[in-house]
Amino acid sequence: MKYNNTRELRDWVIFIKTIEKANLSLAARELGVSVSTVSKAISRLEDYVQTMLIKRDARNFEITSAGHIAYSKAKNITESFQSLLSELQNPELLIQGDIKFSVPSVVCQLLANHWTSEYIIKNPMARVEIKSQELFEFNHDVKNFDHVALQYGNIQRPELVHRELNSVELISCASPEYIKKFNMLDRPDSFEGHTLLMVDNCNLKDNMIFTKGDETISLDKNHKPSIKSNDFLALFNLLLEGKGLLLGTPKWLALTHIRNGELVQIIPDWKLANIPVYLVWMHRPYYSPLFLDFINYVEKKWNNFNQVYLK
Structure with a gap:
């Protein structure tokens, strides 16, 4: 079976999303496509690799052994391709693009809003979305890797990457x-x-x-x-x-x-x-210049604030 490389990459992205949602309808809704589009993409991949990846019917959804292997490998490949595109589009490593920053409401309203305002003045090519959430639940969305959260309390999910900040007295x-x-x-x-x-x-x-x-x-x-x-x-x-x-x-x-x-x-x-405080995010094989710069900036703002203000 001949395959269009551009469509193949898109089909793998659809497959990854379907595995992570464990449901064709949820994957379709998340990706903004029809359920038929999702089903056809998976069928094309199965025809291409000549093995079943997902056993699916109206009632059941089961990932095969080959499906588990395909998910792990395809996720790494699509992430590497995404990092390649990012590097080619930004060879000078400019601080640019979009990042989401989830923080508890009190931090959002009294601290993070001022920090992000200061940040985009210094980096006008960046856009920061602040989300007021007490405890953000990260998913495996391949599109939202530039997303970091400041979290009070202990880390509940060991797969999250975390950086410990000064605790709260x-x-x-x-x-x-x-x-x-x-x-x-x-x-x-x-x-x-x-x-x-x-x-x-x-x-x-x-x-x-x-x-x-x-x-x-x-x-x-x-x-x-x-x-x-x-x-x-x-x-x-x-x-x-x-x-x-x-x-x-x-x-x-x-x-x-x-x-x-x-x-x-x-x-x-x-x-x-004291309450422990962390910056947390999903592991990725590639982090944008914006992401790396922003987490260092937030760490410095939080720690300096706690050291200076509370004297």
């Missing part, structure tokens, strides 16, 4: 009005009856562990009464309004408000473990 806060109403609190186990503002983050599920010297107190994250939210700024605004106690406040966020007298740090002798 947590403190506990209340408004002066709340303190006047309920008096100063001195221990984590004295919060019975107080409204706790609790961060509901799927990557931070454990109970809150406070330590003071050799003493340890565990606080149930299902404390009642409490208000939970995955939007940290929503809780922080309630904190400023005196509606409750926020026990895991990033110090970088609370410090200005403490200095201005809008917040008071409570139980300062009781420490919560």
Whole structure:
């Protein structure tokens, strides 16, 4: 069977997407083509290699042994071809193109927006899309390799490439009005009856562990009464309004408000473990000049901010 090289590459891209979605309809939707186009592309590949790659009918979808081998090899080949095109189109290694940057909402609204504004002023041929997401789930989309996320908490997927940044120090806060109403609190186990503002983050599920010297107190994250939210700024605004106690406040966020007298740090002798912070992305055999420059830039901005601002 004779094959058009351009169409062959496109068929392999369709095959890769179909394997990753494990569904012809989902692959078609993701690629913006018809299900028939996907089915014909896979059939052409199977005719070309003379073996079945995917056992498929109306109810079943099963990848054959040959299909698994083809997926692994084809993914490497298409990625290498993509890197070749990128190098040929940009031999001077200019900082240009598109990159997505996913960050928790509080970082997006207060830090990352300013960093990216500064970045594109320095690199006007770059375009940065900021995505406000507490925990971004990377997929294997061959088109979106220039995508990096700043993530709080431990890495859940070992296949993700990650770079550790300075961790986030947590403190506990209340408004002066709340303190006047309920008096100063001195221990984590004295919060019975107080409204706790609790961060509901799927990557931070454990109970809150406070330590003071050799003493340890565990606080149930299902404390009642409490208000939970995955939007940290929503809780922080309630904190400023005196509606409750926020026990895991990033110090970088609370410090200005403490200095201005809008917040008071409570139980300062009781420490919560710092939250680890990472830049994470999917492994690729090739990274664009923009990607490499941008992750170095973000690492420097984050670490410098934490070192200078929190002094």
